[in-house]
Amino acid sequence: MPRNIKIASLLTGKYCDQEVCARGWVRTRRDSKGLSFINLNDGSNQAGIQIVAEAGLENYGEALKLNVGASVEVLGKLVPSPAKGQPYEIQAKALRIFGNASGEEYPLQKKGHTLEFLREIAHLRPRTNTFGSVFRVRNTLAHAVHTFFQERGFMYVHTPIITASDAEGAGEMFRVTTLDLDRPPRTETGVVDFSHDFFGREVSLTVSGQLEGEIFATAFSEVYTFGPTFRAENSNTSRHLAEFWMVEPEMAFYDLGDTIDLAEAFLKYLISRCLEDRAEDLAFLQKYYNKELTTTLDHIVHSPFQRVSYTDAVEILEKSGQSFELPVSWGTDLHSEHERFLTEQHFKSPVVVVDYPREIKAFYMRQNDDDRTVAAMDVLFPKLGEVLGGSQREERYDRLLARLKELNLNEKNYWWYLDLRRFGTVPHAGFGLGLERFVQFVTGMGNIRDVIPFPRVPKNASF
């Protein structure tokens, strides 16, 4: 008797008229006289499978007491369903109940719940239709990230979570310490003495794996990191998390154009995989959360990404005749409304803006010959704005050192980063993609807290 076949596989019809076993959790139960219909879901798909239990079952009495949330195993014959609503169903011959769920106490009902309520029961929300779809899409995206890079010969490098470096000299970091917070050791001048801390120095949770990624790119040529990152910013928005996942490829011998080509292929691949492999989930999400979801995703896959320099983009915005909430002028960063105008109104496709003013970008970005811009790029999507950002890195030792000094960054903290430019330096580049923001885009979910299993935000780290 076949076991361990997921419900999604059973519904392909491959096992029709065979004895099968399904295990999962009850989503709904409806009964008529002498007959009970159970919808069983094991997380492998959106629809679940219909179990038909008849009065002849040995434990039919118990079956009638099954509540939403109960865990069961069913043995029976997989047959085409005579009724509308599902292609196949299982005629139960034996039903094993692992654990019932109290109808009075189980918080999930056979009706819609608000996303805010479900956030409070993050241990149960994966069992809902919405979160089932969201997390299957998230998984498909994560898998596709690895597939995309591995197929191109990129090495997956595990950059550290605990780090002594600060990737951009900006952004609040979470300190990691084992010091006694009530009575920390202090130096003679009274400041906390981290030489007595676990690592003998101040360390924090990483805000980016990029700098360490560059180390490996200068040995393995093409690498990527994919892991959690942490920002202690007090941001209370639907687009920020204190803990989120980033994908950061880093490539030796790439210039900015090569990197844009890679980013475009990467984003299109990720979306294509979801459209192909998660059609049922996207259809569900489209129905309940974003009516234009698949249209938008299809559009991205089939549009060539337009490329425009920051300087030209500012000129387009200035000449557009649009009245923006915030003014546009050369030297300031583009705001969301500007990005959306470019991608939605002007180009009507994804846009890659390149060569930003050096003053608004990070120290490690490669300075262009005009001495006022750097080889940076942002990919803008309709309705979203910036989805991915990257740059060619400054590989010239003197230029990098001068830039560090210009920004009053302590070069001693970057000694190993500078060494990469002293020994066998090469042109190289990379980009970063915030996974959750992208999952938001692909699923149509409005709040980033609903696309990560256990969101960490200011004032809340439940579960």
Added chain:
RNA sequence: UCCCCAGUAGCUCAGUCGGUAGAGCAGAUGGCUGUUAACCAUCUUGUCCGUGGUUCGAGUCCGCGCUGGGGAGCCA
């Protein structure tokens, strides 16, 4: 961090002029020969976010706090 809004049954909400709280859904029980968030009948359910104040009397008015949501800034 700033601005705005909200917090009443397990969930979603109503609650008039300040007079001690109600509906739908869920749940329980019974019915129904194939149901699709099944349907029909009956029944149960409250720290009105917390705290201080005004008042004869506060779910309702006022102050403070907590939590949640939307927007802004920052960013991914």
